[in-house]
Amino acid sequence: xxxxxxxxxxxxxxxxxxxxxxxxxxxxxxxxxxxxxxxxxxxxxxxxxxxxxxxxxxxxxxxxxxxxxxxxxxxxxxxxxxxxxxxxxxxxxxxxxxxxxxxxxxxxxxxxxxxxxxxxxxxxxxxxxxxxxxxxxxxxxxxxxxxxxxxxxxxxxxxxxxxxxxxxxxxxxxxxxxxxxxxxxxxxxxxxxxxxxxxxxxxxxxxxxxxxxxxxxxxxxxxxxxxxxxxxxxxxxxxxxxxxxxxxxxxxxxxxxxxxxxxxxxxxxxxxxxxxxxxxxxxxxxxxxxxxxxxxxxxxxxxxxxxxxxxxxxxxxxxxxxxxxxxxxxxxxxxxxxxxxxxxxxxxxxxxxxxxxxxxxxxxxxxxxxxxxxxxxxxxxxxxxxxxxxxxxxxxxxxxxxxxxxxxxxxxxxxxxxxxxxxxxxxxxxxxxxxxxxxxxxxxxxxxxxxxxxxxxxxxxxxxxxxxxxxxxxxxxxxxxxxxxxxxxxxxxxxxxxxxxxxxxxxxxxxxxxxxxxxxxxxxxxxxxxxxxxxxxxxxxxxxxx
Amino acid sequence: xxxxxxxxxxxxxxxxxxxxxxxxxxxxxxxxxxxxxxxxxxxxxxxxxxxxxxxxxxxxxxxxxxxxxxxxxxxxxxxxxxxxxxxxxxxxxxxxxxxxxxxxxxxxxxxxxxxxxxxxxxxxxxxxxxxxxxxxxxxxxxxxxxxxxxxxxxxxxxxxxxxxxxxxxxxxxxxxxxxxxxxxxxxxxxxxxxxxxxxxxxxxxxxxxxxxxxxxxxxxxxxxxxxxxxxxxxxxx
Numbered sequence: 001x002x003x004x005x006x007x008x009x010x011x012x013x014x015x016x017x018x019x020x021x022x023x024x025x026x027x028x029x030x031x032x033x034x035x036x037x038x039x040x041x042x043x044x045x046x047x048x049x050x051x052x053x054x055x056x057x058x059x060x061x062x063x064x065x066x067x068x069x070x071x072x073x074x075x076x077x078x079x080x081x082x083x084x085x086x087x088x089x090x091x092x093x094x095x096x097x098x099x100x101x102x103x104x105x106x107x108x109x110x111x112x113x114x115x116x117x118x119x120x121x122x123x124x125x126x127x128x129x130x131x132x133x134x135x136x137x138x139x140x141x142x143x144x145x146x147x148x149x150x151x152x153x154x155x156x157x158x159x160x161x162x163x164x165x166x167x168x169x170x171x172x173x174x175x176x177x178x179x180x181x182x183x184x185x186x187x188x189x190x191x192x193x194x195x196x197x198x199x200x201x202x203x204x205x206x207x208x209x210x211x212x213x214x215x216x217x218x219x220x221x222x223x224x225x226x227x228x229x230x231x232x233x234x235x236x237x238x239x240x241x242x243x244x245x246x247x248x249x250x251x252x253x254x255x256x257x258x259x260x261x262x263x264x265x266x267x268x269x270x271x272x273x274x275x276x277x278x279x280x281x282x283x284x285x286x287x288x289x290x291x292x293x294x295x296x297x298x299x300x301x302x303x304x305x306x307x308x309x310x311x312x313x314x315x316x317x318x319x320x321x322x323x324x325x326x327x328x329x330x331x332x333x334x335x336x337x338x339x340x341x342x343x344x345x346x347x348x349x350x351x352x353x354x355x356x357x358x359x360x361x362x363x364x365x366x367x368x369x370x371x372x373x374x375x376x377x378x379x380x381x382x383x384x385x386x387x388x389x390x391x392x393x394x395x396x397x398x399x400x401x402x403x404x405x406x407x408x409x410x411x412x413x414x415x416x417x418x419x420x421x422x423x424x425x426x427x428x429x430x431x432x433x434x435x436x437x438x439x440x441x442x443x444x445x446x447x448x449x450x451x452x453x454x455x456x457x458x459x460x461x462x463x464x465x466x467x468x469x470x471x472x473x474x475x476x477x478x479x480x481x482x483x484x485x486x487x488x489x490x491x492x493x494x495x496x497x498x499x500x501x502x503x504x505x506x507x508x509x510x511x512x513x514x515x516x517x518x519x520x521x522x523x524x525x526x527x528x529x530x531x532x533x534x535x536x537x538x539x540x541x542x543x544x545x546x
Numbered sequence: 547x548x549x550x551x552x553x554x555x556x557x558x559x560x561x562x563x564x565x566x567x568x569x570x571x572x573x574x575x576x577x578x579x580x581x582x583x584x585x586x587x588x589x590x591x592x593x594x595x596x597x598x599x600x601x602x603x604x605x606x607x608x609x610x611x612x613x614x615x616x617x618x619x620x621x622x623x624x625x626x627x628x629x630x631x632x633x634x635x636x637x638x639x640x641x642x643x644x645x646x647x648x649x650x651x652x653x654x655x656x657x658x659x660x661x662x663x664x665x666x667x668x669x670x671x672x673x674x675x676x677x678x679x680x681x682x683x684x685x686x687x688x689x690x691x692x693x694x695x696x697x698x699x700x701x702x703x704x705x706x707x708x709x710x711x712x713x714x715x716x717x718x719x720x721x722x723x724x725x726x727x728x729x730x731x732x733x734x735x736x737x738x739x740x741x742x743x744x745x746x747x748x749x750x751x752x753x754x755x756x757x758x759x760x761x762x763x764x765x766x767x768x769x770x771x772x773x774x775x776x777x778x779x780x781x782x783x
Contacts, residue, residue: 281722298719303595303615456700456719456726458596460634463641466724467675487674494637497610497630498598 001258001265003144006135013136022055022096023075024048025124029062029210030203030242031364036086037070043089044072051093061211063124064115067363068106073124082106111362114381116343116369118351119327123211128246131253134214140259142333143218146225147265150333155226156182159329161337163349168194168285168322169397169426170502171348171415177319180309181227184317189229191220192313192320194290195236195243198282199398200449201357202429205323207365208353209236209243212327213250217273219326221260222333224271227319232273235290239280247275282399282453286501287312287320289455300455301501322427324353345371348414352425358395358432361386368413375409378432389434393517397426399446399453400506402513403439422513424506438535439518440525443511444472450507461504464495468511475522478529478541485526489515556622571613571624572600582626583635583664586701587614588750590773592710594702599635599664602626610634635668644675645724646682647696648753655754658767661699662753678724685730687737690759691748693728698755700726703770704747711773716741728755 017023026032026041045057063071068082072092081092081104088104095101117123126133134140146155160175181189193216197205209216220232236244251273254260262270276294283289284299291313293299312318328350332340344350348370354377357363361383368377378384378394385391393403402423411417415425433442451465471488474480492508492515499505515522524530529541552567558575565574570593575582585597593614601610605623610631613624625631642648642661650656664670682695702719705728709715716739720729730739748756750770757766 283722303593303612305617452723454723456721456723457594458598459638459641459645459699460598462700462724462726463645463678466678467641467644470676470678483674490633490637491675494634494641498601498634498638500595500598500612 001140001144002148003141006140006144009132010136013132017056020054020056022053022077024055024057024092025060025063025073025075026057027061027063027069027071027124028059029066029207030240031062031066032069032071033242035070037084039086040070040072040084040089043086044093047089047093051090053093053096055093055096058127059129060125061123061128062120062207062365064120064365064367065106065108065111065362066365067361071106071124074100080106108362108383110380111366111383114372114376115367116351117367118331118340118343119208119215119324119353120211120365120367121331122215123207126212128211128213129249129253131214131250131257134212138334139214139330140218142330143221143225143259144265146222146333147267147269152182152226152228155222155333158333158337159226162332162340163337163344163347164325164328164332164340165348165415166322167324167328167352167427169400169424171425174321174325177309177321178223178226180307181229181317181319184310186317188231188316189227190313190316190318191224191227191229191232192290192294192318193220193232193234193323193326194285194287194320195234195240195323196278196285196290197237197323197427198285198453199400199427199429200446201431202355202398202427204353204355204365204428206240206243207355208323208327209240210246213243213247214254215330216323216326217250217254217260219321219329220273221264221271222329223319223321223326225269227317229319230270230272232271233276233294233313234273235276235278235284235294237280238277244275244277251275281455282449283455283501283503286503289501290320291318298455300457301503303500324428343369345412345414347416352413352428354428354430356382356430356432358430359385359389359434359437360432370414371412373410373412374404377413377430378409382432385432385434389436391432392435392437393433393439393442395423395431395433395442395446395510396429397424397506397509398429399449400424400502400509401426401429402509403433403442403517404513405517408517422509422516424509436533436535438476438531438533439514439521440472440475440531441533441535443514444469444476446510447472447507450503454503454507458498458500458504460495460498461500461507464491464499464504465507467491468495468508472511475525476531476536478525478536478538479544480526482526485522554618554620554622556618556620556624558624559626565618567618569618571602571611571616571618571622574618575613575624575626580626582613583668584614585660585664585699585752586703588703588707588770588773590711590777591703591706591750594706597699597701598638601631601634603628603631632668636670639665639668639670640673640675642699643670643673644677646678646680646698653697653754654757654762654766655697655768659754660752682727685736686759687735688741688743689737690743691736691745691756692759693730693736693756694754695727696755697753698728699753700728701752702728703750703752704728704756707746707750707773711776712742712744712746714740714742714744717747
């Protein structure tokens with residue numbers, strides 16, 4: 001495979017597409033599929049034949065606006081239809097070349113105009129299971145360019161220049177990580193793609209793997225070339241069957257096209273990838289636990305150092321990056337590190353994909369430049385809080401993150417800014433809460449999650465989260481005293497500082513941030529036995545009085 | 547010719563000490579009579595860094611590091627007994643005491659228990675946390691030994707000694723989080739398991755969770771100190 005051959009494939013795909021006047025793209029991600037978008041696709045295909053229109057019907061990945069699914073995008077007009085049902089197919093097809101169907105049309109200019117798509121640039125435009133579609137959208141050019149025109153060091157240099165930081169949550173500089181693995185000795189090295197996305201309310205990685213799996217694979221191959229690895233693993237949750245199926249198809253196609261395997265692009269570079277399924281443990285998203293899981297052992301973390309970059313999978317130097325990090329690699333190499341560094345804020349470059357969920361109008365996936373104000377994401381892109389309720393808090397970073405109150409919404413989204421206000425960027429979950437949410441109850445929910453997901457290895461996390469859950473339950477039931485609150489605060493500090501891995505070290509964040517910004521709600525529960533949001537059941541307290 | 551030993555000098559608790567490259571902070575501290583409390587650590591076994599009692603403060607590092615796995619480096623300044631560390635140690639001990647059913651007065655290990663001794667040495671006068679009182683079983687199916695999960699602190703010394711020294715790997719951990727449990731084979735009764743009856747796990751158990759059926763009360767001192775000797779003799783072979 002070389003650039004000319006890629007161009008040939010791209011040309012033939014374009015020629016094929018040009019035979020049609022219209023392209024009808026249907027979202028077949030998990031969200032829209034659950035609303036039977038497959039039936040919509042069948043109905044549309046049938047109608048195209050019946051009405052004799054010149055149109056191609058294509059399944060695509062996620063278009064982002066999951067709440068409005070099933071979504072259908074008609075090109076070249078760029079008409080987006082929402083809530084399309086099979087019985088709407090005739091009308092949609094009949095409208096081709098005429099006025100669009102008004103009642104189905106989705107007019108959310110604000111939602112899309114504020115976004116910058118790098119990771120999601122192909123989502124909703126290509127068939128995720130057709131490698132040729134990906135190639136027609138500049139796919140694999142970055143890999144061919146890296147292999148034929150660049151040294152591994154050049155590649156790492158570009159990544160360093162881009163300022164890309166790990167998208168899994170930690171925000172560690174990607175270029176630095178690659179450099180460390182590249183410098184590590186030994187013939188055998190590994191590249192691992194971390195797709196063990198377990199935060200409640202987060203589905204960025206799933207969507208990327210479902211919509212554009214080839215891009216992740218290309219990023220992994222470039223990384224392998226840069227660090228000198230020849231074997232890769234994609235660790236993905238078994239709860240993502242569609243992502244696994246598309247990834248498997250994508251591996252098969254890449255092998256057939258000679259983009260995986262031995263002597264890729266007639267160079268001495270060999271790279272093979274295997275998929276490993278996670279068994280549903282949240283802690284396996286932690287890199288040392290993930291490695292243990294791939295090795296076939298119990299998924300428990302190990303103290304670091306040694307870092308995986310030095311001693312990882314089977315004791316070999318191992319590069320672990322998140323799905324979204326790998327998805328950023330190909331565009332960086334195609335356009336240069338400087339281009340990427342030009343997007344975003346000072347210390348957080350590029351874009352970030354967020355999964356907007358909770359009490360928000362436009363639930364779904366958004367990709368925004370770093371540094372954008374939280375208010376803009378929630379009020380403009382997300383469309384604000386629905387049903388006349390008022391915004392109370394937004395939770396970023398899943399169970400490891402914190403709740404951000406309304407008065408903090410004007411900060412720009414970046415790794416450092418979120419850290420200073422007691423939350424984290426995390427992998428990109430963003431749960432919006434309105435005045436019907438009780439913040440104590442929210443904190444209890446996240447602690448319960450951490451308690452059940454703790455691996456049990458170290459005592460602060462194992463027993464500490466369980467004790468915090470007991471104390472928070474007392475507060476929610478109205479049986480807590482002020483002593484319980486100070487005990488809770490003591491536990492937060494020990495669990496945060498003394499736990500072995502990131503799960504325990506960040507588990508108290510939801511409690512700490514709600515205590516910081518919504519302390520009055522805790523006090524109402526404890527002193528007046530009253531839940532201001534009307535969520536908590538104070539029956540236990542009432543019974544105790546009687 | 548043996549390789550030249552690289553010596554590092556560092557400061558532990560305001561004392562200048564030195565150690566060889568690759569040694570852990572704990573090793574160097576103990577060589578210099580600086581006591582750092584430990585529970586999951588045992589000389590002769592691999593380190594897991596799980597009990598978090600040996601956490602120390604390193605100047606210039608905001609994170610606390612476990613002394614049993616953190617290696618020394620030149621010029622390092624280590625504090626082992628700051629107020630912050632002592633507070634965490636007491637809370638960790640409280641968490642351990644409240645996690646299961648540790649009732650010293652009816653325990654065979656009373657007086658010979660590492661958890662009990664740590665409680666005393668760290669000045670733990672009472673437990674503020676609610677006791678969880680879990681309903682756990684006792685497995686007395688083995689002809690010589692008994693496992694009482696109520697007294698287990700999940701230090702995994704038994705798991706490690708069985709796998710690393712005896713080579714049998716009968717013990718392991720099942721479940722996760724607060725529901726973790728040490729098990730023999732695939733959660734079979736100990737008596738029906740592939741146990742070799744060597745008794746090493748009983749000797750290394752820091753509490754009364756694993757005990758010899760023929761012993762009671764203060765007659766049950768444990769002898770976990772044979773491991774380094776055993777390892778040394780094996781290496782000599």
